Amino acid sequence: MNSFPFLDNIRHIYVTEDALDFPATQRAKNAHLSATWHLVKTKNDIPAEHLNRETLLITCHSGRMLHPCPGTRGHVCCNYLTIDLYEGCPLGCSYCIMQSYLNFAPMIINVDTKRPISELIKLAKDNPDAEIRVGTGEVGDSNYLDPVFRLSEEFIRALAPYNNISFEVKTKTAWIDHLLDIEPKGRAVIAFSVNPQRVIDEEDGDAAGLEERLTAAEKAIKAGYRLAFHFDPIIAIGEWQKEYGQVIDMLGRFDASRIAWISMGTIRYPAALRKKMADRPYLYDEFIPSKDGKFRYLQKRRVEIYSRIKEELNKALPGAPVYMCMESSAVWKKVFGSLPQKQQELCNIFKRVKTDIYREEH
Structure with a gap:
């Protein structure tokens, strides 16, 4: 019997020869998936007829799996590190930027975790005074497939001895039970993207509801994890001030000292994605092209949105680090008064570690 009914839509699983003997592949075989x-x-x-979302590819990444956040030209980058662990996501969020640059249809699972773990351990040793933030949610949901493959567990256990690494598992699901009993956890972070329930209902496809995500967050913090929340993308339609205020009120149930960070990012999209976003109501707002080619709300509007949400977050969760994702220096100065490198609570988060993996230009 399949213990993972959320994967019942998977019809075919392809495994490359080099990935056959990895523990994660064997876990998937033992899961008795209906495929x-x-x-x-x-x-x-x-085969071409199997190049779709009903197919999984289990493989070993041939190149480097650990990368700097791609950032975006002309905007402040937080120097986050990413790992290409799960590539692709079937949740179907209307605004998902992966639609514009992931061209290989099956979801991909890169099961060789030894290389990126070794790189991260070396980084931790080479940068003992730096806060190294790394996560697996850049090109796929960290948890959609993880209850089967349990790759996050390999990272959490291996990185636990290093108190300068924060390994982030970021998700829009509520599937975290497989992570709860892992010991030691080190500085691992379970992160949830959040939006008002109306936005989730209309734009987040098959993702978990807001209360489901927050209930999972309560489980995570009780089990000893730190939490993170990502207000991204913020979609300011309807009574957005009231609705986002209600979300923030719901976050007030958590201990602010156990929150690693909270990010904010307004809806943005490249021209290539616009053609795939259909006729969404939020696209009738006024957007302008930015320096990186992405379309954003007018700067004045973004400043208004961020200032309102930041103010309410500071009241509900005093002391929790709040920052903006992919925003300009001008907006930073208007919302926060200065760039993050000059703010005590953010300077460590935004500090670039000494490594050869950063690009000179994003």
Whole structure:
């Protein structure tokens, strides 16, 4: 019997030969998923008719898995590190930027965790006084497939001895039970994207509801994890001030000292994505192209939105670090009064660690 009914829509699982003997592959085999298994040499051997979201590819990443956040030209970057662990997401959020740059249809699971873990341990040793933030939610939901493959557990256990690494598992699901009993947890962070329930209902596809996510967050903090919340994308339509205020009130149930960070980012999209976003109500607002080519609300509007949400977060969760994602220096100065590098509570988060993986330009 399949213990993971949320994957009942998966019809085919392809495994490259180099990934066959990894523990995560064996866990998936033991999960009795309702899918046909196929062994291939490379992803190019997958038949064209199976290049869709009903297919999983289990493989070993041939290149580097650990990267700096791609950031965006002309905007302040927090120097977060990302790991290409799960690529692709079936949740179907209307605004998902992955629609514009992930061209390989099956979801991909890169099961060789030894290389990125070794890189992170070296980074921790080379930067003993730095706060290294790294996560797996850049090109896929960290938890959608993790209850089956349990790759996050490998990172959490291996990185637990290093008190300068915060490993973030970011999700729009409520599937965290497989993480609760892991010991030690070190400085691992369970993070949830949050929005008003109306936005979730209309734009977040098959993602978990807001209360489901917050109930999962309560489980996580009780089990000993730190939390993070991401207001991203903020969609300011309707009574957005009231609705986001209600979300923030709901976050007030958490101990602010156990929150690693909270990010804010307003809706933004490249021109290539606009064609795939259909006729969404929020697109009737006024957007302008920014320096990086993405369309954003007018700067005045963004400043208004961020200032309102920051003020309410500071009241509900005093002391919790709050920052903006992919915003200009001008907006930073208007909302926070200065750039994050000059703010005591944010300077460590935004500090770039000494490593050769950063690009000179984003």
